[in-house]
Amino acid sequence: AxxxxxxxxxxxxxxxxxxxxxxxxxxxxxxxxxxxxxxxxxxxxxxxxxxxxxxxxxxxxxxxxxxxxxxxxxxxxxxxxxxxxxxxxxxxTIREDLDVELDLDALRLREPDHDRLRALYLELEFTSLAKAVPASAPAPAADAPVVSYTTVDTLQSLARMVARARKARHIAVDTETILEPGSPNKVDALRSVLVGISVATAPGEAYYLPLRHRRYEPEQGDLLAGGAVPADDADRAPTDAHQKVSEGDETTAAADAAEGTVDAGGPPAAAAKKKPAKKKAAAPAAAPASIAARILAEGVPPVRNLPDIASPEMAPLRALLEDPAVRKTAQNAKYDVLALRRAGVTLRGLDFDTMLASYVLDPGRRSHALDVLALEFVDHQMTSYEELCGRGRAQLPFDVVPVGAARDYSCEDADVTLRLRAVFEPQLETHELSALLRDVEVPLVDVLAEMEWNGIAIDVEWFRSLKERFERERKRVEQEIYAEAGEEFNINSNPQLRTILFEKL
Structure with a gap:
């Protein structure tokens, strides 16, 4: 242009x-x-x-x-x-004497073979292109799991979930967090606030435990379509525990803000209604782009959390997470270990990390992100954080996402993680890599988490003096350059530097 x-x-x-x-x-x-x-x-x-x-x-x-x-x-x-x-x-010279048959019909644009195209994109790790390929109608599979995601927001339902988890062969755990205000990083488990936990107990079966959701209070003039996030969250960056790059999901029943059980095969979310313009001259407000914003535009649903995870009432959950006999799976487990530790819980029993399993199986692949693995190995397109919360200034912090939408998003993480374990375990056995993952990579998670938790001590005054010494040295060298050139100029300017070096000197 x-x-x-x-x-x-x-x-x-x-x-x-x-x-x-x-x-x-x-x-x-x-x-x-x-x-x-x-x-x-x-x-x-x-x-x-x-x-x-x-x-x-x-x-x-x-x-x-x-x-x-x-x-x-x-x-x-x-x-x-x-x-x-x-x-x-x-x-x-372009050859014009070749015997080439012109078949115009063969040159017509045709509908591509979407299955082959998608497989090729996945093989070449063109993830964004693979997601854009329309999914063909899936063949009915007898072993396809019926997806059921449940909100656990009472102590009675918590007790049932814990009992169910203890009977499972192994479970998958996922944390959802937000950053403390003022954090310099977009993703930082050590500055995270635990908002919710999801636990998958079987393929298609997962539970979401809301811990710190809050009612959305829009700022004046915020229409949820493109306005700023609430002032007290303006500096909070989204911190999904597994840094999903860009995920999408056909099973999200996010418009169902009511708490309880949700089936992926239910009706699609209703389209959000546009708010009427207050003035005739004003342009109509754009429809909210994110799942959470569309739900909130219909009316802010009530929020009900479980007690604080450190409270006596939550002892059964803490016991489950800290029980080494309960085998646990996670994606990028180090983040979950640190996020839970910051909330006062020591995660034990971790025996599988799908991100590490992917790395052990294929160290050369470009991405081991959950959405990429889901698309390739279980043919599932996940919901991305941006689809749930929005982008840029319109992005909502996770703690104001309606619990129903947060449940579907977080339970999907745990569910897909559990399903990936079922895919990766036989591959690890076939390639005789199970011992490497079990005896080296997974135990190293706790070691690295401990190192990150303890951090390192630095001599702040010494580093401050180092900065000052570097500044003095830089100024000294600049003066030498100006003296050699016979004039002062912008050393960082390539055109000015070129003039000095090749025309003057």
């Missing part, structure tokens, strides 16, 4: 190219084209090539009259590299 377009035809090509259109191949034969490995004639540049072509015409005539060329350098170059010039012309 920033480049000025100009039509080039036979009428004005000579003015634009410097040679007639019919002699462009002869010009290129002389100057060559490094991008296409056309050698050209060494020593002949753009200006000389144009002069030769305009005076003698085609390359063949130039070579016939090479003895009459007055300039010594191009004459000797052509005498020495005549064969190279002929080869170069052959390389830049």
């Amino acid at each position: 920033s480049v000025e377009e100009q039509w080039v035809g036979v009428e004005n090509a000579t003015e634009r190219l410097g040679v007639p259109p019919a002699l462009v191949t002869d010009y290129l034969a002389l100057v060559g084209d490094a991008s296409d490995n056309v050698p050209g004639v060494p020593g002949i540049g753009d200006k000389t090539a144009r002069e030769l072509v305009n005076e003698y015409g085609p390359l063949e005539r130039i070579l016939e009259n090479v003895a009459s060329i007055t300039k010594k350098r191009p004459r000797e170059a052509l005498e020495q590299h005549a064969d190279q010039a002929r080869l170069s012309k052959q390389l830049v």
Whole structure:
């Protein structure tokens, strides 16, 4: 868009190219084209090539009259590299004598084979393109799990969930957090506030435990369509525990803000209603883009949390998470370990990390993110954080996301993590990598988490003095440069530096 377009035809090509259109191949034969490995004639540049072509015409005539060329350098170059010039012309000339059958019908744009295209994109790790490929109608599978995600917001339902989890062969755990205000990083478990926990007990079966959700209180003028986040959350960045890059999901029943059990096969979320403009002259407000914003636009649902995780009433949950006999799975487990530790819970019993399993199986792949693994290994497109909460200034912090929508998002994480374990375990056994994951990689999670938790001590005064020493040294070197150049200039400016180095000095 920033480049000025100009039509080039036979009428004005000579003015634009410097040679007639019919002699462009002869010009290129002389100057060559490094991008296409056309050698050209060494020593002949753009200006000389144009002069030769305009005076003698085609390359063949130039070579016939090479003895009459007055300039010594191009004459000797052509005498020495005549064969190279002929080869170069052959390389830049489009062949028009090939027997090619023109089948216009075969050139018509057709609907691609979406399954093959998606498989190719996944093989090449073109994740964004793979997500954009329309999904074909899935064949009915007898073993496809019926998805059921449940909100656990009472002590009675918590007791039932804990009992169910203790009977499971293994469970998957996922944490949802927000950042403390003022945190310098977008993702930081050590500055996180635990908002909720999801636990998957079987494929398609997961539970969400809301701990610190709050009622959304919009700022004046905030229409949930593109306004700023609440003032007290303006500096909170989204901190999904597993840093899902960009995920999407067809099973999200996010419009169902009521707490309880949700089936993925239910009706789609209703379209959000637009708020009427207060003034006739005002343009209608854009429909909220995110799942959470659409629900909130219909009315802020009530919020009910479980007691604080450190309270006596939550002892059964803490006991479950800290019980080493309950085998646990996570994606990027180190984050969950630190987030739970910050909330006063020591996660024990971790024996599988799907991110680490993916790395052990294929260290060379570009991404081990949960949404990428889900798309490739369980053919499932997940809901992204941006789809749930929005983007930019319109992004809502996770703690104001309606519990029903948060449940679907977080339970999906835990559910997919559990399903990935079922995929990766046989592969690890086949490649004899189970011991590496079990005995080296997973135990290292606690070691790294402990190191991150303890941090390192630095001598603040020494580093401050180092900064001052570097500043003094920089200024000294600058003065030496100015003295050598004979003037002061912007050293960081390439044009000014070029002038000093190549024109003045």
